Amino acid sequence: MIDRGYYGGFGGAFLPEILVTTFDELVDYFNDVKNDPVFWREYEEVMSSYSCRPTPITYAENLTNHFNGPKIYIKREDLNHTGAHKANNVMGQGLLVKRMKKSRVIAETGAGQHGVATATMAAKFGFDCTIYMGEVDVERQRPNVFWMEQLGAEVIPVKEGTRILKDAINEAFRDWVTNMDTTHYVLGTACGPHPFPEMVSYFQSIIGKEAREQILKTEGKLPKRIYACVGGGSNAMGIFSGFFNDRDVELVGVEAGGKGLDSKMHAVRLSSEDASVGVAQGYKTFFLQNKDGQMRETHSVAAGLDYVGVSPILSDLKEKGRVRFEAATDREVIEALSLTIKKEGVIPALESSHAFARAFKEAPQMSKQDMILINQSGRGDKDIFTIADAVSDPKWKEFITKKAEKYNA
Amino acid sequence: MLRDYLENRLKEKKILLMTHIVLGYPTFDDAYKIIESMVEAGVDLMELQIPFSEPIADGPVILQANQKSLSGGSTVSQCFEFAHKVVERFNIPFLFMSYYNILYKYGVSQFVRDAAETGIQGFIVPDLPPEEGEEYLIAAENHVTSPIFIFSPTTSDDRMKYLASHGKGFIYCVARKGVTGAGTDFSDHLNSYLKRSRQATELPLALGFGVKSKSDVDFLKGKVDIAVIGSETIRLVDREGVGAVSEFIKNLNTD
Ligand SMILES: Cc1ncc(COP(=O)(O)O)c(C=O)c1O
Numbered sequence: 001m002i003d004r005g006y007y008g009g010f011g012g013a014f015l016p017e018i019l020v021t022t023f024d025e026l027v028d029y030f031n032d033v034k035n036d037p038v039f040w041r042e043y044e045e046v047m048s049s050y051s052c053r054p055t056p057i058t059y060a061e062n063l064t065n066h067f068n069g070p071k072i073y074i075k076r077e078d079l080n081h082t083g084a085h086k087a088n089n090v091m092g093q094g095l096l097v098k099r100m101k102k103s104r105v106i107a108e109t110g111a112g113q114h115g116v117a118t119a120t121m122a123a124k125f126g127f128d129c130t131i132y133m134g135e136v137d138v139e140r141q142r143p144n145v146f147w148m149e150q151l152g153a154e155v156i157p158v159k160e161g162t163r164i165l166k167d168a169i170n171e172a173f174r175d176w177v178t179n180m181d182t183t184h185y186v187l188g189t190a191c192g193p194h195p196f197p198e199m200v201s202y203f204q205s206i207i208g209k210e211a212r213e214q215i216l217k218t219e220g221k222l223p224k225r226i227y228a229c230v231g232g233g234s235n236a237m238g239i240f241s242g243f244f245n246d247r248d249v250e251l252v253g254v255e256a257g258g259k260g261l262d263s264k265m266h267a268v269r270l271s272s273e274d275a276s277v278g279v280a281q282g283y284k285t286f287f288l289q290n291k292d293g294q295m296r297e298t299h300s301v302a303a304g305l306d307y308v309g310v311s312p313i314l315s316d317l318k319e320k321g322r323v324r325f326e327a328a329t330d331r332e333v334i335e336a337l338s339l340t341i342k343k344e345g346v347i348p349a350l351e352s353s354h355a356f357a358r359a360f361k362e363a364p365q366m367s368k369q370d371m372i373l374i375n376q377s378g379r380g381d382k383d384i385f386t387i388a389d390a391v392s393d394p395k396w397k398e399f400i401t402k403k404a405e406k407y408n409a
Numbered sequence: 410m411l412r413d414y415l416e417n418r419l420k421e422k423k424i425l426l427m428t429h430i431v432l433g434y435p436t437f438d439d440a441y442k443i444i445e446s447m448v449e450a451g452v453d454l455m456e457l458q459i460p461f462s463e464p465i466a467d468g469p470v471i472l473q474a475n476q477k478s479l480s481g482g483s484t485v486s487q488c489f490e491f492a493h494k495v496v497e498r499f500n501i502p503f504l505f506m507s508y509y510n511i512l513y514k515y516g517v518s519q520f521v522r523d524a525a526e527t528g529i530q531g532f533i534v535p536d537l538p539p540e541e542g543e544e545y546l547i548a549a550e551n552h553v554t555s556p557i558f559i560f561s562p563t564t565s566d567d568r569m570k571y572l573a574s575h576g577k578g579f580i581y582c583v584a585r586k587g588v589t590g591a592g593t594d595f596s597d598h599l600n601s602y603l604k605r606s607r608q609a610t611e612l613p614l615a616l617g618f619g620v621k622s623k624s625d626v627d628f629l630k631g632k633v634d635i636a637v638i639g640s641e642t643i644r645l646v647d648r649e650g651v652g653a654v655s656e657f658i659k660n661l662n663t664d
Binding site for chain 1: 468476515
């Protein structure tokens with residue numbers, strides 16, 4: 001192994017021997033493109049002509065007035081093609097796959113956003129594509145499954161384990177150890193063995209680079225706090241990394257509090273006592289696990305945050321005190337989502353709404369002179385079924401019932 | 410020492426048999442009976458897999474056995490108690506196979522020490538390359554047990570030598586890409602890989618992944634020292650029950 005990628009005590013490459021050569025090769029290619037300014041220009045070009053980069057920052061004037069606190073800005077990753085920051089990572093890895101001359105991509109997906117983004121990239125670049133998705137997530141994210149299949153990807157529902165994101169990652173690895181000659185595994189977040197945490201963060205860093213410039217241009221100063229939701233940690237790494245050197249900017253990562261910390265039904269790895277350091281899925285980080293080291297079930301209303309591990313880079317930043325971690329419960333998230341839709345006319349994804357929920361909790365205590373930035377990692381259209389249930393919309397139920405009757409007729 | 414035992418055995422048999430079971434599957438009692446049948450049928454050594462919730466290198470058969478064992482409530486301490494029982498009772502070497510998190514959460518040095526004190530002779534940890542295994546390697550050295558490393562067809566000659574320099578007991582060669590349980594084509598395309606493996610180390614070679622019949626074992630005679638039967642016995646137990654194990658192994662074991 002050439003290089004193992006440690007962040008403090010976290011990260012590493014705990015690889016089955018069969019994959020060592022594949023990873024060495026990937027590390028080589030990644031190091032090449034990292035040092036190649038032509039590659040980054042090519043990347044920016046694709047992101048501006050195929051996705052919507054640079055995505056704007058939006059001043060949320062009505063929310064600002066509502067809380068009577070700091071000025072609230074939103075970084076609009078929802079405006080990416082396919083509706084989430086996932087496109088940044090996927091297009092970057094897609095360009096890398098072209099360099100590696102592989103013909104097939106595989107990916108895991110939780111919310112389905114990363115799956116849709118990967119299937120889109122595969123369609124554009126002409127790769128075969130297989131997506132692994134936990135059976136539970138297939139159920140709750142049907143619209144995304146529909147789009148992946150329309151895009152030509154094969155979607156394989158994973159029936160093993162807890163049938164959510166971590167299980168989809170295991171299955172993707174099992175595919176990869178068989179097919180690595182032709183296949184690249186497009187891991188969707190800043191987790192997994194080296195170089196994935198670094199590589200995914202590298203592509204996502206485009207968020208923070210833009211955001212820093214934009215906010216300086218608009219406001220002439222940096223925000224007091226930046227909020228991002230944390231599943232595996234890629235959108236958080238993306239926006240935070242633009243501000244690591246700005247010591248006065250407080251970075252706040254928001255995890256999925258689910259039904260509350262006491263309920264044990266959550267996915268809080270960095271801001272609860274329920275997680276401890278372990279090694280799984282090829283890397284060392286905080287995991288929700290029992291004392292034997294068996295992974296626990298997790299829960300979140302947001303499929304994309306429902307994961308047992310977290311980026312090793314964020315674990316390190318937590319230990320170093322550079323990022324503060326908080327949790328938002330399902331209920332707080334739905335409230336924040338409804339408020340944001342009504343006040344600003346933007347529809348954050350359930351995942352992103354965690355960042356909003358925490359920001360709304362803290363805003364009333366902050367000064368009006370302050371300014372905060374929330375990363376809207378994705379848009380909520382995909383969550384229409386979950387949100388409709390959460391707000392218990394009678395007209396939606398009626399529509400679905402009628403639709404079902406038609407199908408059953 | 411494991412290696413001496415194997416080399417002595419190899420003076421009497423052309424190829425040795427190593428079998429694999431998942432602890433607590435179908436139950437600890439059944440696992441005990443399976444071991445009893447296997448030892449009686451002439452198995453030379455055994456891998457006892459401590460179940461893990463994320464067995465990334467295992468295919469559907471062993472994966473499900475891991476899950477069912479865990480949902481039946483198996484714990485690491487039960488696995489140690491069980492290992493103690495079988496080591497006392499049966500006169501063949503037993504190895505622990507598991508994923509690194511099981512060792513890590515237990516405490517790597519304590520795990521190796523407790524296992525060695527229990528009489529476990531070696532360890533197979535498929536997600537722990539030597540680069541990440543410093544504490545493990547030191548503990549194995551201190552407690553005179555064998556850390557067993559894995560070769561794969563994609564492993565370069567140099568890396569084989571590197572792995573062998575850290576390995577003790579024997580080297581586990583996986584027959585092909587992929588996970589446990591799928592079929593392997595046992596034909597001459599394996600020869601150059603096995604020859605490379607032989608050249609890289611003096612340690613005995615085991616070959617696993619997809620070995621399931623007498624003809625597979627026969628094919629391996631003269632090429633490797635140990636044939637590893639993994640998923641196939643689990644499949645057999647699932648299909649025909651514990652009683653079928655003895656005859657299956659006896660058949661594999663005839664010269
Ligand atoms: C919109 C959105 N935001 C956030 C996430 C969480 O992932 P990460 O923490 O890697 O940004 C997901 C994951 O699917 C997502 O779809």
